[in-house]
Amino acid sequence: MAKFCINCGKELGDTDKVCSQCGTPVDGAAPAQATTVVAPARAQKSNGLALAGFIVSLVSTILCCGSFNVISLILSIVGAVKAKDCGGNGKGLAIAGIIISAIGLILLIVLTIFGYAAAIIEEAGYSY
Numbered sequence: 001m002a003k004f005c006i007n008c009g010k011e012l013g014d015t016d017k018v019c020s021q022c023g024t025p026v027d028g029a030a031p032a033q034a035t036t037v038v039a040p041a042r043a044q045k046s047n048g049l050a051l052a053g054f055i056v057s058l059v060s061t062i063l064c065c066g067s068f069n070v071i072s073l074i075l076s077i078v079g080a081v082k083a084k085d086c087g088g089n090g091k092g093l094a095i096a097g098i099i100i101s102a103i104g105l106i107l108l109i110v111l112t113i114f115g116y117a118a119a120i121i122e123e124a125g126y127s128y
């Protein structure tokens, strides 16, 4: 037996939960969009990852514990990607975090190479 929409009168299918034309629920309740007030989306989502990446990169570079720069680099890159979803929020921080992390990592690599070189020279018995 065919049913009809109580709001607009359109014929409804047996399996329809809402009217395909106006969206009124078949069970006779008021249209969802009229009664349900959707909470307004925040205009700017906070970008915690970008901030976290920036802070970790800064701290790890200052404290010279460069292994954290890998973490901060990842955080900053993810933060930069997420910045697009956050309306650009945190993009500057994320980019700063990436740059600081990269500098910290390069320093770490250079220091490690020098460290190994010094150790090898010492091992070989050369002394100044």
Ligand SMILES: [Zn+2]
Binding pocket: 005, 006, 007, 008, 009, 010, 019, 020, 021, 022, 023, 024
């Ligand atoms: Zn309808």
